[in-house]
Amino acid sequence: MKTRGSEWKAGIAGCARRLCMALACGFGCALALAGDMYKWQDEDGVWHFSDRPPAAGEAFDTFEVPAEPREMVSLRRVGSEREPTYVFFNHYHGPAELEVHLAEARNVRTEPALPARFVLPGQAERYLVDLRAVDARQGFRYRLGYALVPGPPTMALPTDLDFYPPFPAGLAFPISQGLDDSATHSTPDSEFAVDIAMPEGTPVLAARAGVVMDLEDGFHAAGKQQQRYMNRANHVRILHEDGSMAVYAHLQADSARVGPGMRVPVGTWIANSGNTGFSSGPHLHFVVQLNTGMTLTSLPFRFRLRGGRVLSPDRAQMLSGVIPLP
Numbered sequence: 001m002k003t004r005g006s007e008w009k010a011g012i013a014g015c016a017r018r019l020c021m022a023l024a025c026g027f028g029c030a031l032a033l034a035g036d037m038y039k040w041q042d043e044d045g046v047w048h049f050s051d052r053p054p055a056a057g058e059a060f061d062t063f064e065v066p067a068e069p070r071e072m073v074s075l076r077r078v079g080s081e082r083e084p085t086y087v088f089f090n091h092y093h094g095p096a097e098l099e100v101h102l103a104e105a106r107n108v109r110t111e112p113a114l115p116a117r118f119v120l121p122g123q124a125e126r127y128l129v130d131l132r133a134v135d136a137r138q139g140f141r142y143r144l145g146y147a148l149v150p151g152p153p154t155m156a157l158p159t160d161l162d163f164y165p166p167f168p169a170g171l172a173f174p175i176s177q178g179l180d181d182s183a184t185h186s187t188p189d190s191e192f193a194v195d196i197a198m199p200e201g202t203p204v205l206a207a208r209a210g211v212v213m214d215l216e217d218g219f220h221a222a223g224k225q226q227q228r229y230m231n232r233a234n235h236v237r238i239l240h241e242d243g244s245m246a247v248y249a250h251l252q253a254d255s256a257r258v259g260p261g262m263r264v265p266v267g268t269w270i271a272n273s274g275n276t277g278f279s280s281g282p283h284l285h286f287v288v289q290l291n292t293g294m295t296l297t298s299l300p301f302r303f304r305l306r307g308g309r310v311l312s313p314d315r316a317q318m319l320s321g322v323i324p325l326p
Contacts (some may be wrong), residue, residue, distance in 0.1 A: 072214070073098060073120075073148040078127075082136070086129045086144065093261040094213040094239040095152045099294050100129055104143040107134050117294065119152060122213070123261070150213060150237065151245050151291035158242040158290070161301040162310055163207035164266060165194075166248060166286055167273075168325035172318050176283060178191070179300055179314040189296035193287035194313045200282045201255075202273040204248050204309040205323055210238040210267045213245065217256040219276045233277025233285070236270050244299065249285035250276050254259035267323040 040054045041047050047055065072091045079085040090096045101115035102108065111130040118128055133140040167173065177185065177195035185193045215236045235249035236258065252274030258264055275282040288299045302310040306322055313319070 008168070016038065016248065035051055037154055045172050056145040064150045067320050071148075072096070072150070073146065075146070079130075082133070084131050085127055086131075087125055088118075088120065088146070089125040090122060090148070092122050092150050092213050094122040094150065094211055096120050096122070096147060096148050096150045097291055097294055098128075100144065100146045103145040104141070106142070107138050107140040108132070108142045109134050117153075120148075145296065149291050149294050149296055151239065151289070151296070152243050153291045153293045154243050155292055156243075157299070158240075158244050160242070161244075161288065161299060162286065162304050163246070163301055164205070164304050164323050165319050165321050166205050166207045167198065168203055168205060169321045169323055170325075171198075171202070171208050172320040173202075175313050175315075175317050175319055178316055179312070185298075189289060189298055190287055192300045193285055196286060196319060197284065198273050200252055200272070200274050202284075203325055204236075204251065204271050204273050204284060205268050205321075205325075206238060206264045206266055206268040206270050207246055208238070208240050210240040210246070210264060212258050212260050212262045212264060212270075213237045213239045214260055215256055215258070215271075215273075217254060220253045233272070233279065234274060238264065238270075244288045245291075247285070247287050247289060249287075250274055250279050250283060252276070258276075263302045267326060303309045 039049055040058055074089045077084050078089050098118045109132050173196050175194055176197040179192050218235045219234050233249045234251040238246050252272040255272035258270045273284045288301045289296050302312050
């Protein structure tokens with residue numbers, strides 16, 4: 001899904017401004033601002049609250065701070081009121097495609113002409129759009145809209161779409177929703193996702209080597225209320241060398257064993273399975289995606305089995321692990 005936003009601006013110097021953000025996020029386009037907090041009382045009876053535990057030997061309690069998603073792209077305005085420039089920052093630890101357009105405009109010209117698309121490197125900031133009045137003697141107004149999609153844009157499908165099962169050898173779990181089931185996988189970014197029913201706490205392994213683009217680790221709740229829980233699934237997104245990305249979702253809170261920007265070999269224990277976000281029970285949501293030009297598109301794939309065999313997860317069936325637990 002895309003991260004979207006807009007900024008509205010009116011006048012020249014001294015006129016009112018308003019900033020409004022509207023986010024539409026799915027698996028992998030937001031980070032969580034949350035975590036466990038520590039509470040303790042010192043010898044003087046003063047209570048302390050911190051995201052770090054007290055010194056060794058002091059008794060303390062912990063409590064959860066509810067997580068809230070935040071956008072994966074941010075912008076700031078530099079320059080003068082008459083000649084503003086917009087600077088965008090990509091919070092992903094990998095490339096992402098940004099589209100900028102004028103949602104409203106009066107007496108405004110831009111450089112470059114909008115709409116325009118840009119590819120931002122991971123964790124990078126770029127000066128992208130200059131705005132000027134067509135007639136400098138008059139006021140101007142505009143509303144700048146933008147959207148961000150993770151991954152390098154491409155229309156070339158990967159040649160290898162075989163992945164290892166994302167859990168250790170010696171374990172076997174049922175695929176509860178396969179590629180041909182659109183019960184809850186009805187959008188382009190999830191059409192070819194699979195759900196694997198497994199107990200909470202099961203090790204989740206990287207099905208292919210790559211770079212961790214982003215992760216969520218701070219959500220603790222789950223439920224069937226789509227509007228409330230859709231953007232609150234813990235997940236890890238890994239970018240592969242061919243530009244495809246694997247998303248492992250509904251992970252257990254505080255279980256991530258990797259961090260953004262890390263290179264992980266195939267079989268790396270990345271987190272534990274869980275039951276967070278829009279979910280009716282413990283399972284792992286696994287999907288392979290490609291940015292096909294400002295659109296996250298899920299791709300049909302197969303699982304590698306022992307003896308060189310492959311399995312198409314196109315229906316409900318049992319799946320056995322192949323990679324030993326690290």
